[in-house]
Amino acid sequence: MEGHQRNLYLYERLNARVAGVSRDQVDTLKYWAEDLGLSFPVFSNSIGHIGIWFETLEAGYPMFSRKTVIIDKWGVIRYMQAGHPDYRAILTLLKQLHEEEATR
Amino acid sequence: MKRAVWESRSSGLLAALCTALLLAACAPAATNVADPLAQMRQPDGAVVWQQEYRFVPPPAPWQLIDLDEDDYSIACMKLCSEGYPCQSTLAYAEEPFGYSLDFEERQAEFFKRFLWASRVTFAPPELRKVTVLGQDGLEAVTVGTEPVLRHKVRCKILFARRGERVVAFYFTQWRSEEKSFDPADEADFDRFAASFGFLQPSFYERLFPQAP
Numbered sequence: 001m002e003g004h005q006r007n008l009y010l011y012e013r014l015n016a017r018v019a020g021v022s023r024d025q026v027d028t029l030k031y032w033a034e035d036l037g038l039s040f041p042v043f044s045n046s047i048g049h050i051g052i053w054f055e056t057l058e059a060g061y062p063m064f065s066r067k068t069v070i071i072d073k074w075g076v077i078r079y080m081q082a083g084h085p086d087y088r089a090i091l092t093l094l095k096q097l098h099e100e101e102a103t104r
Numbered sequence: 105m106k107r108a109v110w111e112s113r114s115s116g117l118l119a120a121l122c123t124a125l126l127l128a129a130c131a132p133a134a135t136n137v138a139d140p141l142a143q144m145r146q147p148d149g150a151v152v153w154q155q156e157y158r159f160v161p162p163p164a165p166w167q168l169i170d171l172d173e174d175d176y177s178i179a180c181m182k183l184c185s186e187g188y189p190c191q192s193t194l195a196y197a198e199e200p201f202g203y204s205l206d207f208e209e210r211q212a213e214f215f216k217r218f219l220w221a222s223r224v225t226f227a228p229p230e231l232r233k234v235t236v237l238g239q240d241g242l243e244a245v246t247v248g249t250e251p252v253l254r255h256k257v258r259c260k261i262l263f264a265r266r267g268e269r270v271v272a273f274y275f276t277q278w279r280s281e282e283k284s285f286d287p288a289d290e291a292d293f294d295r296f297a298a299s300f301g302f303l304q305p306s307f308y309e310r311l312f313p314q315a316p
Binding site: 002003009013037092095 | 217
């Protein structure tokens with residue numbers, strides 16, 4: 001999350017927006033986002049259906065595992081990567097999508 | 105007769121060899137240790153690191169360490185003979201804690217996270233405008249205390265710019281509360297930072313060549 005916050009000005013330059021999703025309650029996320037100084041939205045999905053859709057809800061474990069998903073402006077999933085975010089791969093793809101966007 | 109001469113000579117050679125081995129055992133250990141950076145070492149002593157950075161590493165007993173994490177790009181550690189917590193570290197970080205591109209805001213964000221897991225409380229840092237990597241930078245010096253273990257840590261952070269991004273050099277020196285800090289290690293850090301340079305544009309500079 002801190003890496004995304006650090007790159008926020010670059011995401012804006014590439015016409016991209018970032019949001020986080022977690023199973024934590026709203027109050028927990030609010031405290032956590034304030035403590036980290038995050039300025040992008042972090043959504044609470046305590047029921048967990050988003051985790052089921054994106055296959056980040058492992059059986060027997062109550063939290064989402066980490067996954068980065070990039071969805072283009074036409075609603076197409078263009079990137080899904082589990083684990084620690086690869087910020088350079090994310091920025092490279094966002095730049096490519098931004099260039100595609102200009103030509104469509 | 106020949107045999108006797110050979111035996112005499114061979115035992116003389118053996119004695120000389122033993123003497124040489126004994127003398128070698130008395131030599132400082134550093135002279136026997138192979139330079140771990142030898143393959144990256146340039147004729148002037150500087151090291152070329154991943155075709156990206158060029159720097160003069162601090163002398164032994166400083167050791168390059170692999171932290172297996174993303175917080176540091178390059179890091180070295182020096183342990184004291186008296187053991188824990190007496191140690192110093194120096195590092196270059198491409199992605200220092202915090203977010204802001206403004207140095208003063210960044211240092212405030214930085215100290216909220218730096219050494220967080222060590223439960224350190226920092227005194228307000230002394231800030232000074234300096235030149236780092238040939239450009240305007242910011243030096244932040246502070247001492248943190250860990251009240252449970254009664255340890256203290258002196259920190260010097262140099263915030264610098266690579267393209268539009270903020271990068272940083274870290275120095276930490278841990279001591280027990282009653283021990284004094286050793287300025288020699290900090291001088292090694294200053295030389296390391298002063299020697300540092302980039303051999304190519306960063307990932308961000310290549311991605312956004314028109315960026316300010």
